[in-house]
Amino acid sequence: MNPSITVYEYDKTGLYTGETTAEPSPREEGVWLIPANATPLEPPVTGEHECAVFRNGRWSVRYDFRGTTYWLPDGSEHTITETGMIVPENALTEPPSPSLESVRKKRLAELDAAFGTALKTAHCTSSAGFEINADERAAINIAGLIVSMETAGRETVSFRTYDNAFHTITLDQLKSIQTDVFTHIQALYERKWALEKAILDAPSHHALDAIDIRMA
Structure with missing residues (x-):
């Protein structure tokens, strides 16, 4: 019997979440029982503030600044909660001094x-x-x-x-x-x-x- 293979899981938004294994089908040769929301395609290597996303049968790399808090010059505070969003060029890393x-x-x-x-x-x-x-x-x-x-x-x-x-x-x-x-x-x-x-x-x-x- 063929050994299990490594497959790569993703959540409902397609965001890569980790590895798991798929077992071979006991009935069909060469067929693997791949769990839902998983693919045998290996995700790309990602760097800082990047993440891998699986959509339409393939992986892509997106920006990932989730959890980053920044301030705009008008004093408003913002926190990035979704992938694909970037920090604006005019953003500040701490609250601006009040006028x-x-x-x-x-x-x-x-x-x-x-x-x-x-x-x-x-x-x-x-x-x-x-x-x-x-x-x-x-x-x-x-x-x-x-x-x-x-x-x-x-x-x-x-x-x-x-x-x-x-x-x-x-x-x-x-x-x-x-x-x-x-x-x-x-x-x-x-x-x-x-x-x-x-x-x-x-x-x-x-x-x-x-x-x-x-x-x-």
Whole structure:
């Protein structure tokens, strides 16, 4: 009986996957039981970034840059996942440096986020000596409480502080606290405006990176 022969396997796309063996037919002399997706034709030798593909009864060599990641000058990232594709001539092997304007926009967005957080969580030490909420909602609530006290002719009111403690305060104290809140909110806006100007005026990447956008 004839010995087995080496045949060459390929996947459903025709891409060479390796060797196997084909056994002779027990019924027909000179006939081999070649597995599906295999051929006795030996694939060509391939080099770096090449692969052998079997189609239409013959082998051919194709580019194989699968897994290669590259960047285009516009900053977009791409990864080659199919054979036959090549890396463009203008491709970069690492992300390009962002433009000054794109960094400027990023820093402005970071500032907006920091300011929004600071405005929602604002608190400060009041002229009455205790810590108070100093966000825009607190300002609205205090204004409403002042109107309520004046309308009802009340001299004192129970006031809840930042640490959830309660203090009995007078109308005059409440008005002073209102001023404290407005002053704190205004300071937050002024810092934001100053930082916006610094970002817009920054002449370089280094200058933009050096801007501290913390609102404290």
